[in-house]
Every structure is written in structure tokens, then in C-alpha cells.
Amino acid sequence: MRYLRLLFEFLRIGVMSELAYRANFFVQLFVSLLELGTALGGLTIVFAHTDTLGGWQPDEVLALVGIYFLVGGVIRLLIQPSMERLIESVREGTLDFTLTKPEDAQLLISIQRVEIWSLTDILLGFGVLAVALTRLGASVRAWQAAAFAVALLAGVVIVYSFWLILATLSFWFVRVENILVIFQSMYEAGRWPVSLYPAWLRFALTFLVPIAFATTVPAQALAGRLTWQLLLGAVALAIALLVVSRLFWRAGIQRYSGASA
């Protein structure tokens, strides 16, 4: 509960500092709409030539696009800015200030910077998802919606843990920004069902850079094509990665020397 209050507090600070630059909201909204238009345009062109894409109906791929924006928005809102800040503060030695605070340091570094304008991506994602759901209509049952919620949560946890592990590498290797760029460019591939990709690429997108769990798996849940084994696997992976990233973070902190502070 206290953690939620902390998160809310950081959000409030983010809102306050960004409200000074209100024009940025319109720029960001414009860019988000442009991206959404691109995604929808791509879908329109593809489905002008075919009825199904690797067994996926148009509305199911539309739901996938919604989830892609939603999760991408969460990454850009909280995960990416906070992790970039972490890497920066490890290099500059300013992590000291965080470590001396009474709250859990991992929590603090995970919510330390909020890019509130990325909320536009989250809202657009919800909008697209809502449209896709109404068009899929009655075919989504209650247990599918529940499975979707669980899969989406597991996907976000997996992405968060993955980013934390990458960012924690900065305790050993000072310049790791470039690794983050890899994730961002690979995330693009999550806009389409991973089942389309050849086996080697599907493997990479599932286990090397776990994008499949963030977008395709929740969409499969909505489409009612998710086996309970896969759902359990996603939840298990989420818990495992969360624990691993926690241990990794602890090990990283041990190495931190605050050299330049």
C-alpha cells in the first residue's frame, strides 16, 4: 500500500514538472497518433490482400496492436526513463542519494522518473483494444478476459525484470545504453503475431528478448487460443525473472562503489 502511495507521489512530481512544458503534450499526442496511423495503415494494406494472417483474424491482430501500444506506453512511461536514469546515476555516482533513503532502493530506482506524456500511448492502446473487443464481440468469454489480464500482467512483469537485469549490468560495464537500444528496436517486431516468424526468430523473440510474452501471449488469451500450459509458463517465467532480477540487483549493489560521487 505504501508502495502505491510512493508511486503516486512520483507520478505527481512527474506531472508537475512536465506541466511546465504543456506544448509537449500536443507534440507527443501527434507523434502517437502518427504511429497508430502507421500501424493501422499497415494492417489495412495487409488485410486488403488476405483474410487471415497465419490463422489470425483482422480484429485479433487489431487487439494485438492495442496491446502493443499499451505495453509500449508502460515501458516509455516508467520503465525506460527510470532505467536510463539508473544507468546514468551508476556512472556518475549519484546513486548514493537513492541508497541512503529508507525505502527499498530497487523500488525507488524503478519509479524514479516518469514520462507522463507517454500516457497518450496507453490511452490509445486502450482505445484500440476497446474497438477490437467490440468487434470481436460475444466471442470473448469471462475466463478469456481473466486469462488476458493475467497474461498482460505477467508480460509487463517480464519486460520490467528484463530491463532491470539489463540496466543492472551497468554496475559491471559502465556503458550499457546500447543494449537498451536493442530492446527498443526489437520491440517493433512484437506488433505482429510471433507465430508468423520462422522458428529461430520466434525463439529469439520469446527467450532472448521476451517480447512475445508482452504482446502475442495476451492477444492469444483474448482470441481464446491460449493453452493453460502457456499461461502457467508465462506466470512462472514472470515470477522467476522477478526473483532473478532482484538477486541480480542485490549483486550489482554489492559492486557499486560510488566512484565519482
Add this chain to the structure above:
Amino acid sequence: MKGLVDIYVQQFKTTLASQLQYRAALFIWLIGHILEPLVFLVVWSAVSRSNGGSVGGFSTGEFAAYFIVLMIVNHLTFTWIMFEYEYRVRQGTLSFALLLPIHPIHSDIADNVSYKLITVPAMLLVAALLGVAFHPTFRIVPWAVAAFIPALIMAFLVRFLVEWTLAQTAFWTTRVNAANQVYFVLALFLSGQIAPLSLLPAPIQVAAVILPFRWMIGFPVELLLGRLTPVQALTGLAAQAAWLAISLILLRIVWRAGVRVYSAVGA
């Protein structure tokens, strides 16, 4: 002329040396260049397969050939100047370039070409691996392969000049990101990156003929794959020449006006 050649040779040496310092960053850039065409290759292959092996005049193997060649052409012609210029203007580092007795575009061209020299072997290797994975079908038309070389050079020049001109927007606003985004979206649809242009709706195809994007990427790709008639090839080369002339004139006008409003903020 001799002086210019010497300057280019010297510029190649310095940029090659400096870029080889940052090898990791160099190759991480490539991931995006490989992934995007790869994603569309996969998507269109799936479309083709669910339609009995061909869509809109492209078989599955021809889609593979199209996107593999597109990957190479896009990489060879791409520039990063639109990202970099805003920084130069905002930080005032452009001031140093202005002090030199030579137009700053020359060092940018040399920079770009030397980056390509380093990265092209890697891209060709990736293309070969994708060839093994996706079984592209190539139809070799000798005259078209020969015409591809000038078309590719013209495509590079047009794209470089257009993007260098657009990069000058940074003189007037510090918020160039949104403008860049518009350009990239237009390029995605109109240059043939998202799909071969013949698969797009008719109005978009008309726009693609008029605007420069197709001539920067799609046209050399279609030419190399032997999908154009000799008349279409000649028309395309003429369109490239026209855009080259237009972009040269625009560049001169915009550059002169831009330098005048430049105030070296932060320098």
C-alpha cells in the same frame, strides 16, 4: 576539383578511424535496419502462403528477394543527418563547421560513405543468411542489373540531399522530432518499405510517382529484380535526375536562409 578530392580522402581517413572506435554502437544501429524489412518479409510471406503462394504478382520467393534487396538499398541510401542536425544547431557545434572554407555538406557525405564502407560487409552477410533462410527467387535481367548501379547512386544522392535539406528545419525550431516522424511515415508507405508499391491502393501509387520517396528506395529495388520495362527504367532515371535538380536548388535556398537565422545557441 583536386582540392575537393584531397579533402574527401582526408575526411574518409578521420571518420573511418573515429567510427572504428565505436564498433558496438555501429552494429547495434544495424539491428533496426535488418529487423524492419525482415518483419515485413515475414508478414508478406505469410500473406502469400495463405493465398496459395502468390499475391499481387509476387510469389513467396519474390517477396523474399524484394525485401532482402530492399534491406541493402535502404541501408546504402540511409542518412542520420536529420537526427544529428538538431543537436548541432542546439549545441552550437555547427559554428566550427561554418568557420571552415568548405561547405559542411562535404564532410557529412564523406562521413556517411565511410560508415557504409564499414557496415556493408556485415549487411551482405546478413542478406546471404536471409537468403538461406527464406529461399528468394531472383530473375536476372542483365541490362537491368547494369542500370541498377546508376539508379542506386542517384537514389543515394537524392535521399541525401532531400534529408540534408529537411534537417535544416532545426534552424527554425528545436522540436524537429515530430517533423522527422512525419517524414519517416511518408517514406515508409511511399518508398515501398512497407510493401511493394504495386500492392498499395491506387491513390498512394500516384502520390509515390510524384513524390521523391519511391525514387530513393523502391525504384532501384524493382529495377534490380527485373520487374521494370526499359521504358519504366528510363522514366525512373529521369525522375531521379529531376528530383536531384529540385533538391539541389531547395538545398541552396534553405541553407542560405537557415544560416542567416542561426544564432549558435549554447556555443
